[in-house]
Amino acid sequence: MRKQEVSALLIGRFQPFHIGHLEVIKTISRQCDRLIVGIGSAQLSHTFENPFTAGERHLMINRALHDEGLDNYFLVPMVDINRYAVWVAHVQSLVPPFQDVYTNNPLTRRLFEEAGYNVRSAPLFNREVYSGSEIRKRIISGKEWEHLVPKGVAETIIEVGGDQRLRDLTREHSYEVTI
Numbered sequence: 565m566r567k568q569e570v571s572a573l574l575i576g577r578f579q580p581f582h583i584g585h586l587e588v589i590k591t592i593s594r595q596c597d598r599l600i601v602g603i604g605s606a607q608l609s610h611t612f613e614n615p616f617t618a619g620e621r622h623l624m625i626n627r628a629l630h631d632e633g634l635d636n637y638f639l640v641p642m643v644d645i646n647r648y649a650v651w652v653a654h655v656q657s658l659v660p661p662f663q664d665v666y667t668n669n670p671l672t673r674r675l676f677e678e679a680g681y682n683v684r685s686a687p688l689f690n691r692e693v694y695s696g697s698e699i700r701k702r703i704i705s706g707k708e709w710e711h712l713v714p715k716g717v718a719e720t721i722i723e724v725g726g727d728q729r730l731r732d733l734t735r736e737h738s739y740e741v742t743i
C-alpha cells in the first residue's frame with residue numbers, strides 16, 4: 565500500500581511569478597510530499613493588475629520550477645467564482661486532495677480555516693521588491709525588472725510580448741501608475 569502523502573496548497577495570481585514566490589515554494593516543498601500551486605483568477609488577463617493569461621502563467625511557473633529541479637508539484641488554473649461561501653468546495657473540486665494550505669491573503673485564510681483546514685502563513689521574502697505590482701510598474705516605466713523574476717519567467721514574458729502588452733494597456737487605459 566502507498567504511504568500516506570502530505571499535500572499542501574498555495575494559491576496566488578502570480579502576475580507575474582517572481583523570486584519571492586519561488587522562495588516560498590522551495591520552502592514549502594521541503595515540508596510536504598506534493599505541492600499544489602493554484603493559479604488564481606485564471607479568467608483574468610490583459611489588465612494592469614492581471615496582465616498575463618492563465619496559460620502564460622502556467623508556462624512561467626513550470627519553467628521556473630523545472631529550472632530549480634523541482635518536480636513534486638501540480639499547477640492548476642482556478643477561475644474565480646465570486647461566491648465566497650462555496651469557494652473552498654470549488655477549489656476542492658479542481659485539485660488533488662490536500663491537507664495544508666499556505667497563504668498570507670486574509671480572505672483565503674478565513675475561507676480555508678472556516679472549512680477546517682490547517683492554514684499556515686507563507687514566509688515573505690523581501691516583499692518590497694519581490695512584488696507583482698512593483699514588477700509591473702518597473703516594466704511600464706522601463707526600469708530593470710528581469711532580476712526580480714526567475715530566468716524562465718523573464719523569457720516567457722518577453723516571448724509572449726508581455727512587457728509591451730503592459731505598456732500598451734497602461735497607455736490605452738490611462739492607468740495611474742505611481743513609480
Ligand code: NAD
Pocket residue numbers: 575576577578579583584585588603604605606643644645646647648651666667668669671672675686687688689690691692694695696
Ligand atoms: P499573489 O500572487 O499576490 O500572492 C500569492 C501568494 O504569494 C500569497 O500568499 C502572497 O502572500 C505570497 N507572496 C507574494 N509575494 C511574496 C514574497 N515576496 N515572498 C513570499 N511570498 C510572497 O496572489 P493573491 O492575490 O494572494 O491570490 C489569491 C487568489 O485567490 C486570487 O486569484 C483570488 O481571486 C483567489 N480567491 C478567490 C476567491 C473566490 O473566487 N471566491 C476567494 C478567495 C481567493
